Amino acid sequence: MIKLIASDMDGTLLNASMQISEENIQAIKYAQSKGIEFMVATGRNRKEALPPLQEAGIDCAMITLNGAQVYDETGNSLFTVPISHEQTRSLIDLLKENDIYFEISTSNGIYSESQTRRIENFAIHTAEAMPHLTHKMAIAMTAARLEFLPINYVDDFSELFSIEELEFLKVICFHQDGARVLGPITKIIDGYGDLVVTSSGQNNIEINHRNAQKGIAVAHVAKDRMISLAEVMTIGDNLNDVSMLQLAGVSFAMGNGELEVKEVAKYLTDTNIEAGVGKAIVRAIDENL
Structure with missing residues (x-):
């Protein structure tokens, strides 16, 4: 059973209006009700990532800037990986x-x-x-x-x-x-x-x-939570998501994702406009992927 879900934002969790759809919100709450932690893994910085999450009423940990900064759900910085x-x-x-x-x-x-x-x-x-x-x-x-x-x-x-x-x-x-x-x-x-x-x-x-990648950051968070990678689910659409899709036990590519992303992921879901994240989360839980 999955215990941690990490989702990309742009082209994945967010729809064409740059918002989190109600179907996605309800699926995230469904996962949380099962004791599954949800977090975002984005290329955005924290200030850019916060508004759509706050609008949706979602408090969660964040992997930001592709893994260069990681925050807990209260906004405390856990670690930073800078370029010299x-x-x-x-x-x-x-x-x-x-x-x-x-x-x-x-x-x-x-x-x-x-x-x-x-x-x-x-x-x-x-x-x-x-x-x-x-x-x-x-x-x-x-x-x-x-x-x-x-x-x-x-x-x-x-x-x-x-x-x-x-x-x-x-x-x-x-x-x-x-x-x-x-x-x-x-x-x-x-x-x-x-x-x-x-x-x-x-x-x-x-x-x-090179150490600031979504996959490395997801692995770090999972280890901190004492969760095995087999119990991690990741969702993404583009090339900066590949590293976290490769390591997760359950990985979904968005229907609007790049071909390379679809080739790496284990499963395919609908597009970001069709609430693909929500559908993937519900499927993963109900089918015990």
Whole structure:
């Protein structure tokens, strides 16, 4: 029987409106009534992840920034896995040389050098999720949404290295040409040794320390709870979810998930628009997967 469920958020737990559907909420409560712990494992930072969870009335532990930070259900930090200052400087130089827009997630929040490029690149992601939108509609919707997400703007990322005790946790890069541009960059970063590159969309890559992965974090939490990996269930849709899908005794890929994710997961559920997470949770419990 499963004792711990870890679910991705974007494209998984959240629907097209970036909310947790009532069916998903009820399934999570159903699991909790059986003594099963539910937690999220997301590429978002904690401040970005909290609003939809609070709106749904869900208090849970969180794996954030792909595993770079882990919190208990009360918001206490359990551990952090940062990228070194030296490698962060190397990443900044590499990405700027190739004119790639990127943001840096730190222990003090997210930093960007350009609000305009931030909106443009997130609009691409919005358009992917909702292809019926025109470009102008995607820009408008993105600008409205990002207005409520906390971010810090700086003239130059070099300013960050003077902030005492600041830790660099994740670098996320965007390019409208996707793999054609980001693929070669990924190969260069793979050569750095201590870093891992994943993705949560067609037009981005996410860079973490190699020990900051969702799978490693889920295993850490399970061990802390004295739960075997065979009793862990994970749910995801994209490449940054693969590490946690590979280790869990029960793993579900979303119907809207990437092909590689579906090949790794043991089971397939419906899309995020069809409350695939809720259906997976109920199935896993009722069928004793």
